[in-house]
Amino acid sequence: MSAKLIRGTEIRDEILKEIKGEVDRIKEEHGVVPGLVTILVGENPASVSYVTSKIRTAQSLGYKEVQDSQPEDIKEEDLLSLIDKYNKDDSIHGILVQLPLPKQIDEKKVLNTIDPDKDVDGFHPVNVGRLMIGGGEVKFPPCTPAGIQELIVRSGVETEGAEVVVVGRSNIVGKPIANILLQKAPGANATVTVAHTRTKDLAYHCKRADILVVAAGVPGLVKPEWIKPGACVIDVGVNRVGEKISEKTGKKIAILKGDVDFDKAKEIAGYITPVPGGVGPMTITMLMKNTLNSLKFHLGIA
Numbered sequence: 001m002s003a004k005l006i007r008g009t010e011i012r013d014e015i016l017k018e019i020k021g022e023v024d025r026i027k028e029e030h031g032v033v034p035g036l037v038t039i040l041v042g043e044n045p046a047s048v049s050y051v052t053s054k055i056r057t058a059q060s061l062g063y064k065e066v067q068d069s070q071p072e073d074i075k076e077e078d079l080l081s082l083i084d085k086y087n088k089d090d091s092i093h094g095i096l097v098q099l100p101l102p103k104q105i106d107e108k109k110v111l112n113t114i115d116p117d118k119d120v121d122g123f124h125p126v127n128v129g130r131l132m133i134g135g136g137e138v139k140f141p142p143c144t145p146a147g148i149q150e151l152i153v154r155s156g157v158e159t160e161g162a163e164v165v166v167v168g169r170s171n172i173v174g175k176p177i178a179n180i181l182l183q184k185a186p187g188a189n190a191t192v193t194v195a196h197t198r199t200k201d202l203a204y205h206c207k208r209a210d211i212l213v214v215a216a217g218v219p220g221l222v223k224p225e226w227i228k229p230g231a232c233v234i235d236v237g238v239n240r241v242g243e244k245i246s247e248k249t250g251k252k253i254a255i256l257k258g259d260v261d262f263d264k265a266k267e268i269a270g271y272i273t274p275v276p277g278g279v280g281p282m283t284i285t286m287l288m289k290n291t292l293n294s295l296k297f298h299l300g301i302a
């Protein structure tokens with residue numbers, strides 16, 4: 001293998017340690033801890049699993065964690081009132097409504113009801129706008145793209161003037177990572193191209209990339225011959241391609257495959273993220289960072 005492996009689990013641990021240090025210091029100096037509420041509607045197994053990880057991480061950092069589980073058939077107006085209650089609660093600095101939501105609920109209405117200054121997911125239109133404007137305006141960059149930037153920067157990959165090609169134009173990853181790396185700021189200043197399913201010659205664009213971010217949700221979409229030798233390849237794809245029995249627990253677990261053919265790509269790339277263990281661990285980490293930053297904004301110490 002020639003590429004350096006970008007281990008998300010190690011970078012996650014490094015960032016969580018920094019966050020814990022700050023939480024302890026703020027608690028000592030100001031007598032407060034970050035407060036995060038996670039609202040889970042229904043019992044979708046993937047959502048339960050994500051929320052459980054978020055709760056565990058928040059608790060391990062000494063956050064005030066409120067887990068608010070609501071029935072699958074909750075009325076939209078009741079969910080909106082619940083969010084409003086947390087908007088007004090001074091001990092809560094971050095509100096997360098786990099997606100997807102049941103059919104009777106308008107997701108857009110829900111996200112728009114969260115106070116933009118507690119929107120630690122960064123999905124509210126105000127925070128999308130803040131990210132677009134950039135500079136000091138940015139409060140809560142969405143967690144997965146913010147985590148991707150950390151992976152790139154902490155691995156020592158130069159973004160300044162780099163050709164970045166993003167494959168995928170979702171609101172959660174593609175568009176925000178393009179905006180983040182385009183910023184006039186350290187750890188950014190890149191030249192960014194956003195490619196997608198309608199792009200005419202995807203191979204041509206990928207081959208130009210010093211940093212290739214693939215978030216298309218298509219297993220093995222990016223072929224090894226599309227990768228520029230020495231490039232940094234960030235694979236955001238988490239595709240379930242089958243099941244296997246875990247050696248550790250003896251339970252059935254999903255076989256995950258990225259959007260990049262890892263085994264061949266690692267022989268060409270300079271840096272590459274594995275799936276799992278690359279981008280995945282960063283999402284919750286950056287949620288914790290956004291929640292800490294929300295408290296710091298609230299205290300006027302950010």
Ligand code: GUN
Pocket residue numbers: 050096097098099100121143283
């Ligand atoms: N569902 C899957 N990922 C996410 C996420 O990052 N935030 C929220 N709110 N819901 C999700």
